[in-house]
Amino acid sequence: MGTGARSGTRTVVLTVVVTMLFLAVATGIGTWAFYDRLNRNLGSGGDIDHLVDEPVDTGPKRPLNILILGTDGRDCEGCSIDGESGVGGSDSTILLHVAADRGSAYGISIPRDALVERPECTAPDGSTIPEASGVMWNEAYALGGPTCTARQAELLTGIPIDHYLALDFAGFRGMVDAVGGVRICIPEAIDDEEHNIFLPAGTRNLRGKQALDYVRNRSSTPNADLGRMRRQQYFLTALATKVLSAGTLTRPRRLATFATELSRSITTDIGSVAGLAELAREMRDLDPGSIEFETVPNEAYPEGDPNWGRLRILPEADEIWQRMLEDRPLHDATASAGPSPTSTAGPGDPGSSASPDEVVDESPTGSTSGSPTGSGTLEERQKDAADNGLCSAR
Structure with a gap:
């Protein structure tokens, strides 16, 4: 169950988390x-x-390493879909490396079930959280919040974390609804009676609870947490594409609502919108389509092992951390883009005659709406998509 294979995606997580706040201020609605x-x-x-x-600065700029966290506090309506109420752990983690020249970036996903060393850190109430060995990655957030997770990331990687941005799922619903929903291709119907999640196959415009169900579900879709990470990246790609479309950028009220929902959902060490805007300005030349994503190389502990059901980060990860430290590309050769939602008008977009929840494509296989188109042969891409609950490219 190793997941060291490349899973580059044409995504704009950075744009979703940072640039929209800058755009909201800079496009005329920023009174x-x-x-x-x-x-x-x-x-x-x-x-x-x-x-x-x-590191000591060697020029006008140095690389940036930003920890992006999707938090799973389940006190919002519809958030507790897996029965784990009140956990408050980091459900998804991406370490985003932005090159010193600000021309490229890549992100490494760290599974929540990976067993790691946790350093001593300070809880929000000022108490000390002791160091621990062989604990799940997401416990650091549940116990000590994003600052504890950042220290844990530094211990794992040896990389200084410049900033963190934590996004909660309660606000996620509001962001999706603010832009009229997100068009997603679902290869096989999701039928999860245990958690009351039912999503038909096909290309659909997901809103509200359906969108939250899609990114939170893991028990009735392929590859459990690892597949969910891929689908979350895919959904964020589709959301960012919608935000950056004319249907949002030319509608000040829609953009203002999105920016408001986003700001309500963010916890960060950057103290102000001005600070986020400055970070966005610094990255204005970064091509979102060039951002690659991979999952850190890992494997499952075998059945019968005391840690069965958890993941072990493999030594191959050290090469990735070294590349970050030396500000080198993720791969020596340029990788092709991965899951990339179409930029054409979809349901809920201007110019579309489809109703918000209408199935646009009854045949998900071969759909052009967000199918993986990453590196490798067609057969490899199709297998990777099938293994992670994504629609296959032609």
């Missing part, structure tokens, strides 16, 4: 009153207590 409201909405998780010294 001071609106700006202040966004600023008040931002959550602060405190500064990172670094384990790793930041």
